[in-house]
Amino acid sequence: MGTRPSNTGYYLKEVKTLVKRDISSNLLSVLSLAFIFFILALVFSLGLGSNYMITQIEDQAEISIYYEDSASVPLLIQELEAIEGVMDVTPVDDETAREQMIQVLGSDSRIVELFDHNPFSAYLDVGIRIESVDKISEEAALLSGVDLVRDNKEVLQKLQEISGLIRIIGIFILLSVSIATLVITSHLIRQGVYLNRDSIGTLKLLGAPDGFVYRPFLVNGMLTSLLAGLISLIMTYFSTRYLYSQLSGSLPFIVLPDFADHMITLVIFTLSLSVILGIFGGLMGIKSTKPKNS
Template sequence: MGFLHNNIGYYLREVKTLVRRDISSNLLSVISLAFIFFILALVFSLGISSDFIISQIEDQAEISIYYTEDANMDDLIENLLSIPGVTDVIPVDEETAKEEMTQILGSESRIVDLFDHNPFSPYLDVTIQLESVEEISERASSLGGVELVRDNKEVLQKLQEISGIIRIFGFFILLSVSIATLVITSHLIRQGVYLNRDSIGTLKLLGAPDGFIYRPFLVNGMLTSLLAGLLSLIMTFFSTRYLYSQLSGSLPFIVLPGFSEHMSTLVIFTLSLSVILGIFGGLMGIKSTKPKNN
């Protein structure tokens, strides 16, 4: 980026001239790239959220143990705590279980009120080390007084599978976005070079080096991609905020990353990618035109 420090005023004036000469192509390029970056940002956002949810489940790994009516609570808790990988055991009574389910159901919690009695059973909330979940579940099931052991292993495995699919899908989206950005930007630069071929020829006759002649086109490609990235972030901001509000209302048990931190990551990713792709697209466009102008 060191070339921007020299003759920056000249380069910006030239970029302004380039845009005025073909404003429709520049505008369509910005809009097209903005929607492309928007799709990429949404996929990237989904990947970040899925990884965060999985990490939260891993950090707060728990199993629920339901016991029989004749179980000795003190002995059962003591035996559970003696199992390697078990870090804590908290008894949960019927009312607390009902309150937890009410919070999970959110607006649908009125279903619980339809019952004449409390349909939930007391259980033991056991905090564990996730890597030991299978061994802990097996040993807990063999204890006297244990009726049922419920863990979130299958849920976590499904989430991990979904996260893997998102990563693969995101890679192909990133590849597609990169190719599309390079093609659109390079085409824009080629067209700009063609429209300004007389001015370029004059500068060459005057002995101007290629770097001085073509840098305004490179700056134009970078700024076009950067502006598209900014527009995509505006769309991403409102879309993400809407999704956050919907999920927090209908699925309150899903823990999402903080909105500000989430958007900061998206801003850094989108703007960095847009600048890099804009520069490379500009270089490709310039390189493809040089043989025609020599």
């Protein structure tokens, strides 16, 4: 009666018996863990999204150079390209600037049509290395004909602050979820051991090793946590898809990661965590039922 593969059917049969004997506790545990994993998955999703946006902004870092009407644009482009850290310089005329703003505003772009004239000015779109933004902005502001230098450094800093806050919150929630999962799973296992104490005693009298006796309880804890993880992923899928549709419609300028890749990462993270916590919770529950001297 060791741990041979042929015992798999026995273990699954015993898990089914354990669930039937205390179906209310198992159901409540699954639902409780599902909502806990759902909250964790949402926070993890927000963290992934914010990190992706920051990476995209850093990879596509740029500053906008607005120039005076009397400025020589070709000369200004040449001088900007000579600054260390500048990757490329692209002139954007006033009509293109207007079209870009219409795309950014989305459904609110009708406000642009209220103007009798084009309120947007031509500018130079300067691609840069993000680490050189301060130096480039300072040097660009000193060039002849430059009227205004606008960068996205403050936006990036705010996003980094938000991402850092989400990361801290995520760590606390991860710790809370881990503790809650271990407590719920171990309690479920202890309850199962108590309800089946007579069967366990009989098996031990027949010489069955602890591994054989308690493995069904461990499998039960792991499957309970895994099922909760699967349910949480269903809720996360619909919630995330809704958020994607809302953000894409109202804030089209926000850069979001690919939905399919995003969900694959969430699935791997949630299921891996649920299995690991389920196993450790089961081990804790089993250990707590054994006599101190065993």
